[in-house]
Amino acid sequence: MNLSDVIEExxxxxxxxxxxIELKRSELAQEFNxxxxxxxYVISTRFIPELxxxxxxxxxxxxxxxxxxxxxxxSDYLKNIICKIGSKMSQSVVDIYLRELLGYNIIDEKDxxxxxxxxxxxxxxxxxxxxxxxxxxxxxxxxLVNLI
Amino acid sequence: MNLSDVIEExxxxxxxxxxxIELKRSELAQEFNxxxxxxxYVISTRFIPELxxxxxxxxxxxxxxxxxxxxxxxSDYLKNIICKIGSKMSQSVVDIYLRELLGYNIIDEKDxxxxxxxxxxxxxxxxxxxxxxxxxxxxxxxxLVNLI
DNA sequence: ATAATATAATAGTCAAAGATAGTCAAAGCT
DNA sequence: AGCTTTGACTATCTTTGACTATTATATTAT
Numbered sequence: 001m002n003l004s005d006v007i008e009e010x011x012x013x014x015x016x017x018x019x020x021i022e023l024k025r026s027e028l029a030q031e032f033n034x035x036x037x038x039x040x041y042v043i044s045t046r047f048i049p050e051l052x053x054x055x056x057x058x059x060x061x062x063x064x065x066x067x068x069x070x071x072x073x074x075s076d077y078l079k080n081i082i083c084k085i086g087s088k089m090s091q092s093v094v095d096i097y098l099r100e101l102l103g104y105n106i107i108d109e110k111d112x113x114x115x116x117x118x119x120x121x122x123x124x125x126x127x128x129x130x131x132x133x134x135x136x137x138x139x140x141x142x143x144l145v146n147l148i
Numbered sequence: 149m150n151l152s153d154v155i156e157e158x159x160x161x162x163x164x165x166x167x168x169i170e171l172k173r174s175e176l177a178q179e180f181n182x183x184x185x186x187x188x189y190v191i192s193t194r195f196i197p198e199l200x201x202x203x204x205x206x207x208x209x210x211x212x213x214x215x216x217x218x219x220x221x222x223s224d225y226l227k228n229i230i231c232k233i234g235s236k237m238s239q240s241v242v243d244i245y246l247r248e249l250l251g252y253n254i255i256d257e258k259d260x261x262x263x264x265x266x267x268x269x270x271x272x273x274x275x276x277x278x279x280x281x282x283x284x285x286x287x288x289x290x291x292l293v294n295l296i
Numbered sequence: 297a298t299a300a301t302a303t304a305a306t307a308g309t310c311a312a313a314g315a316t317a318g319t320c321a322a323a324g325c326t
Numbered sequence: 327a328g329c330t331t332t333g334a335c336t337a338t339c340t341t342t343g344a345c346t347a348t349t350a351t352a353t354t355a356t
Contacts (some may be wrong), residue, residue: 002325004330025317035332040318044327048234055294060339063316111262114291118266126283127275135274135283142271143262150315152340173307183342188308192337208349211306 004078007032009040011067020068025057043067049074054105075148088133089140094119096132097140106147115143155180155190159215168216173205191215200254222254223296230292236281242267242288254295263291 007028015021029036047053047067057065070077081097098112107115117123119136127135157177163169163248177184195215200222205213229245246260255263265271267284275283 002330019327022343026315036317036331038331039318041330047220052351057317059315059317059337060316062153065317111259113294114259114262115266117290117294118263118287120290123287124283126279128287131274135272138274139266139271142265142268146261146265150340174305184307185309185343186341187338205307206349207305207307207347209305209351211349213307 001036003032003038004042006047007034007039009071011042011047015067015069018069022065023067024063025065039065053104058098071120074104077104078106078144082141085137085141087137087145089119089137090133091119091121091136094136094140114116115140151180151182151186152190152193155182155187156194159190159195163215166217168214171213171215173211173213176276187213197250207209222288225252226254226292226296230289233285233292235285237267237285237288238281239269239284242284245288263288 010032011021011023023039025036025039032038043055043065047055049070052070054068054070055065056068057063081101085097086124093118098107098116101107102109102112119139121132124135125134149288157181159169160172164258171187173184173187173243177188180186189215191203195203197218200218202218203209204215204216212227243264246255247266249255250257250260267287272280272283
């Protein structure tokens with residue numbers, strides 16, 4: 001087991017029970033007695049979106065590296081939802097999906113609100129009642145495809 | 149968390165329930181044990197118009213820094229657009245408004261993309277061609293109302 | 297009394313120093 | 327051959343302080 005693997009273990013262990021963790025690059029490097037850039041190496045090879053992680057950081061005083069988990073990679077997850085959606089959707093089903101997308105951080109509160117309103121009964125009031133759920137599903141799918 | 153973040157929190161907390169607050173730069177600096185210009189730094193990086201704040205100040209005896217929230221102008225602006233929109237909208241007109249809303253930072257790129265796709269010809273393909281522009285206008289108006 | 301001037305009390309600007317993190321390519325391992 | 331380790335260089339954000347600008351108030355001159 002090499003150092004990068006050890007650091008990977010350490011971080012995975014730290015994030016196991018959490019949704020995210022915040023690291024100080026320099027502190028971590030000191031702990032493992034390596035150069036700071038090795039932390040970047042570990043992160044860029046092992047905490048990538050494809051493996052279910054999302055990384056943010058900030059430089060300067062009080063800087064940090066924040067690693068968040070995303071259970072599935074975003075695009076896989078979206079493709080999955082798109083497949084699951086049938087040709088019709090009621091407003092309440094839309095809202096269920098929106099909450100899920102919110103939970104996985106694929107959209108934020110504001111996006112969810114916009115989509116929910118756009119697909120509400122009120123917005124689609126002029127569409128034939130018979131076609132409404134189909135139009136709603138179409139719009140929703142198109143939005144999701146665009147988010148991939 | 150660095151000092152600037154702490155000061156930001158403090159100010160945001162103070163303005164949370166108010167339309168505006170007035171600070172004494174030197175007093176605040178003393179409270180946080182920093183140089184006065186750090187207050188300027190915090191204000192100029194975190195209380196900018198793009199983030200919904202408007203700052204005025206006055207020097208000399210009895211000087212102050214007044215920070216106001218500008219949610220009001222935003223809602224006025226939205227109401228104005230809603231009034232201007234007729235009962236029909238083409239896709240290209242939607243995009244023109246989206247760019248405007250983007251310019252005023254009422255929505256961000258991602259929101260704009262979502263709305264644009266939701267109201268595209270493709271998404272609304274199943275709606276009667278005759279009714280499509282009306283449905284589009286309805287959805288758009290509902291979204292805007294929701295953003296107020 | 298009024299106008300002009302000085303003084304004190306604020307706030308603003310800007311650039312340097314400090315504190316982090318990022319990049320990239322060379323060297324080292326397996 | 328490909329992954330890991332290292333370090334020099336870069337980018338970004340924060341903190342500090344010297345210098346400047348503005349406003350209110352006090353003092354002085356007319």
